[in-house]
Amino acid sequence: MNEISLKNQIVQLIEQESQAPRALQQLTELLVKQVDRVQWAGFYFMHAGQQQLHLGPFSGPATEHTVIPYGKGICGQVAASGQPFLVDDVSRQDNYIACSLSTQSEIVVPLYYQQELIGQLDLDSDTAHAFTAEDEQFLTDLLAILAVQYGAALQQLQQEVTGA
Numbered sequence: 001m002n003e004i005s006l007k008n009q010i011v012q013l014i015e016q017e018s019q020a021p022r023a024l025q026q027l028t029e030l031l032v033k034q035v036d037r038v039q040w041a042g043f044y045f046m047h048a049g050q051q052q053l054h055l056g057p058f059s060g061p062a063t064e065h066t067v068i069p070y071g072k073g074i075c076g077q078v079a080a081s082g083q084p085f086l087v088d089d090v091s092r093q094d095n096y097i098a099c100s101l102s103t104q105s106e107i108v109v110p111l112y113y114q115q116e117l118i119g120q121l122d123l124d125s126d127t128a129h130a131f132t133a134e135d136e137q138f139l140t141d142l143l144a145i146l147a148v149q150y151g152a153a154l155q156q157l158q159q160e161v162t163g164a
Contacts, residue, residue, distance in 0.1 A: 028041040038123050040061060047164050074108050075108050105129060106131075
């Protein structure tokens with residue numbers, strides 16, 4: 001995921017798009033289109049009061065998992081821990097929620113704003129071992145940049161998505 005052209009496209013997107021919801025939607029579309037091993041990309045936002053994640057902007061096939069309880073599945077585990085989670089082979093995870101039967105690996109990276117966990121980026125792949133520690137670092141850095149660029153607009157989107 002460290003392709004220079006992808007990074008350049010992401011930088012251009014962030015520089016040109018002033019609206020957080022559109023930027024996140026375009027980012028998920030870019031990841032699905034430009035990274036062969038990514039078949040689904042989406043943002044989930046935290047609803048702390050309900051202890052649930054709510055699906056925000058995404059690209060890829062529709063999913064029935066639009067609300068996920070904290071602790072359930074890979075995304076729910078990231079909501080509970082606040083730490084990234086890279087899964088090389090989802091069939092080896094006891095607490096896995098299948099969004100697609102073809103998904104073989106997944107990476108979920110938390111989104112923080114002002115040291116508060118407000119959401120996460122979830123990427124699914126139909127290829128086992130599709131993601132690396134370098135991808136995790138790249139995505140962590142990307143989400144930190146998004147938090148700086150869009151700031152309070154991300155919290156507003158979180159409230160809109162979750163109804164909080």
